Amino acid sequence: xxxxxxxxxxxxxxAEELGYRGADVxxxxxxxxxxxxxxxxxxxxxxxxxxxxxxxxxxxxxxxxTQAVVDAAPDEHAREAALEFADLAVAYRISAGDGPTLSTAxxxxxxxxxxxxxAQ
Numbered sequence: 029x030x031x032x033x034x035x036x037x038x039x040x041x042x043a044e045e046l047g048y049r050g051a052d053v054x055x056x057x058x059x060x061x062x063x064x065x066x067x068x069x070x071x072x073x074x075x076x077x078x079x080x081x082x083x084x085x086x087x088x089x090x091x092x093x094t095q096a097v098v099d100a101a102p103d104e105h106a107r108e109a110a111l112e113f114a115d116l117a118v119a120y121r122i123s124a125g126d127g128p129t130l131s132t133a134x135x136x137x138x139x140x141x142x143x144x145x146x147a148q
Contacts, residue, residue, distance in 0.1 A: 038120035048113035051100035055093045063096035090118045 035055055042048065053063045057076065064072055072092055079085050094114040101110040 034121050034124035038124060039117045041120050042113050042117035046109070046113050046116060048109060050106060050110045050113065051097065053093060053096045053100055055089055057089075060089070060092045060096040063100040064092070065099045068095065068099070090121070094118060 039055075051063065053059055061069065061072060075088055075092070079088050094111070097110045097114040098107050101107040
């Protein structure tokens with residue numbers, strides 16, 4: 029099963045569990061870019077340019093999608109709820125997948141990139 033197959037279910041499960049009704053940010057490059065604050069777009073493009081494919085790209089999408097969901101929230105309370113929702117949705121996607129599970133630090137070390145420096 030691919031990430032694309034499990035993603036809708038992971039998002040639906042996280043939203044239902046938390047009662048989350050925030051912005052619907054597509055987990056695509058265009059969807060993430062559209063929801064990010066302008067001040068983060070250069071870092072997003074730099075991270076994207078350094079990637080190729082595979083698990084590193086999945087981690088990139090997870091991290092920047094989470095940031096985009098938070099950026100799309102209208103206030104501090106909504107941002108906290110958005111972060112909790114996004115973290116849970118990503119966790120459900122990872123747990124439903126059949127591939128290896130790596131931490132962000134392991135992926136960063138593998139590709140020599142610090143994704144966590146961009147998404148905050």
